[in-house]
Amino acid sequence: xxxxxxxxxxxxxxxxxxxxxxxxxxxxxxxxxxxxxxxxxxxxxxxxxxxxxxxxxxxxxxxxxxxxxxxxxxxxxxxxxxxxxxxxxxxxxxxxxxxxxxxxxxxxxxxxxxxxxxxxxxxxxxxxxxxxxxxxxxxxxxxxxxxxxxxxxxxxxxxxxxxxxxxxxxxxxxxxxxxxxxxxxxxxxxxxxxxxxxxxxxxxxxxxxxxxxxxxxxxxxxxxxxxxxxxxxxxxxxxxxxxxxxxxxxxx
Amino acid sequence: xxxxxxxxxxxxxxxxxxxxxxxxxxxxxxxxxxxxxxxxxxxxxxxxxxxxxxxxxxxxxxxxxxxxxxxxxxxxxxxxxxxxxxxxxxxxxxxxxxxxxxxxxxxxxxxxxxxxxxxxxxxxxxxxxxxxxxxxxxxxxxxxxxxxxxxxxxxxxxxxxxxxxxxxxxxxxxxxxxxxxxxxxxxxxxxxxxxxxxxxxxxxxxxxxxxxxxxxxxxxxxxxxxxxxxxxxxxxxxxxxxxxxxxxxxxx
Numbered sequence: 368x369x370x371x372x373x374x375x376x377x378x379x380x381x382x383x384x385x386x387x388x389x390x391x392x393x394x395x396x397x398x399x400x401x402x403x404x405x406x407x408x409x410x411x412x413x414x415x416x417x418x419x420x421x422x423x424x425x426x427x428x429x430x431x432x433x434x435x436x437x438x439x440x441x442x443x444x445x446x447x448x449x450x451x452x453x454x455x456x457x458x459x460x461x462x463x464x465x466x467x468x469x470x471x472x473x474x475x476x477x478x479x480x481x482x483x484x485x486x487x488x489x490x491x492x493x494x495x496x497x498x499x500x501x502x503x504x505x506x507x508x509x510x511x512x513x514x515x516x517x518x519x520x521x522x523x524x525x526x527x528x529x530x531x532x533x534x535x536x537x538x539x540x541x542x543x544x545x546x547x548x549x550x551x552x553x554x555x556x557x558x559x560x561x562x563x564x565x566x567x568x569x570x571x572x573x574x575x576x577x578x579x580x581x582x583x584x585x586x587x588x589x590x591x592x593x594x595x596x597x598x599x600x601x602x603x604x605x606x607x608x609x610x611x612x613x614x615x616x617x618x619x
Numbered sequence: 620x621x622x623x624x625x626x627x628x629x630x631x632x633x634x635x636x637x638x639x640x641x642x643x644x645x646x647x648x649x650x651x652x653x654x655x656x657x658x659x660x661x662x663x664x665x666x667x668x669x670x671x672x673x674x675x676x677x678x679x680x681x682x683x684x685x686x687x688x689x690x691x692x693x694x695x696x697x698x699x700x701x702x703x704x705x706x707x708x709x710x711x712x713x714x715x716x717x718x719x720x721x722x723x724x725x726x727x728x729x730x731x732x733x734x735x736x737x738x739x740x741x742x743x744x745x746x747x748x749x750x751x752x753x754x755x756x757x758x759x760x761x762x763x764x765x766x767x768x769x770x771x772x773x774x775x776x777x778x779x780x781x782x783x784x785x786x787x788x789x790x791x792x793x794x795x796x797x798x799x800x801x802x803x804x805x806x807x808x809x810x811x812x813x814x815x816x817x818x819x820x821x822x823x824x825x826x827x828x829x830x831x832x833x834x835x836x837x838x839x840x841x842x843x844x845x846x847x848x849x850x851x852x853x854x855x856x857x858x859x860x861x862x863x864x865x866x867x868x869x870x871x
Contacts, residue, residue, distance in 0.1 A: 382634025382635065382637075383638055383674035383675055383678065384674060386634070386638045387675065387678035390680070390697055391678075391693070391697060393697070394700070395700060419635055422635035423639065425636075426636060426639030426640075426643075427639075428642070437701075438697065438700055439701060440730070440732060441643070441701075442697060443698045443739075443755060444698075444755045444756075444757075445642055445645070446690075446696070446697060446698015446699060446755070447753070447754050447756075448645050448647060448690055448755065449698065457753070460743060461743060461745065464719065465745075467716065468720050478692070485695075485696065487695075490712070490716060491713060491716075501699070501709070502699050503695060503696045503699025503700065504696075504699075505696075
């Protein structure tokens, strides 16, 4: 947000940006936030926060909760209409549910957004570890099987962008060397399968496969995650690949 | 939206309301919408729509798509943080998945909002009919099992509000007589189970049970839906009730 926008509250640009700043100020785990906390997070004056939250409560985008406000059910409803991948989520659901049922482990559907994956769906399996992934959550793409599956079937410029941004270490086993990641993506391209072995956190392994459009580039990926000592990724990988291929064929 | 707000574009109230109007102008099934269509749906001048959508694209709440805009992935992410019931969705997932697996029919998690239910989660079963319900979608509460399950365990004022708004006929079998609905809600209170028999549409039956807090009022309900001629609601009802009771105990 540029200072000029902040200094002219009557400018519609400023107002749109302020509304966006308020809505994006909430983080996972937040319940209601008060005016002071919202002012601190957004850098907006308390008087503006007070006024704008009042208007947003009337629209249903925010809801009052005690002395603060929380994100409204209306936002959840709009959010469900929001993804370009909405059709993808609907199409993927039965395949994800079948994979979960057949393996009792946790399945994910994710898309790439910049250097991160965004989870569009997560179905937790009864035998799987409690993973930090959640629907609408993000994770560093290079440290996940879904991220590597999508990157392997993305234009060179996308991969270059991820490498240029650096490969932060998420766990002791995260791949942080660009050359190593490039070589691994080459193997993923050959097999149609990406693996993650404790690269996002200890004790977890994962197998992923891309959902490719007719042009051969990935629009998303699905994965199966389990405990290192309980799930053999090589054994479940064919099921993941098969589901991804079948699902890719059904995509419009 | 009152005319005074529309006529003063510099007023932050106006801006917040305009942003909300633009975001809520999208409907299920919409892909990108152009400036003219958004102006038509919101009643805002084209010039305002053009300017505001430009700002909203920069915040990531909207995304460009050809000559129009669509709701952005960022909105999906915020929406996932939005529900007061987020904890509920997470808590319910394993129970819903188990019910689906055990019955091969479609499970729902819904909350009441005014006279409608809003679906927080839908897991489609392989043997179930293709229902119009979708995550984030709404349906007339009195015509659904989840709606009746919640209403039966809601304060009298909530039920009175639904009856006062009228009971629109959704299908040939929708309960439209207030007295009949009241009597049925009494039975639901006794059994902890609500049924729907082709009241939302032909061929579909459904059994639902409320998720009650420690004060005995319903926060939500879960249900199981199937084909009239393939799923015996009386047979699956105990499983739905059992899952609802177990899930209610885990709620914070």
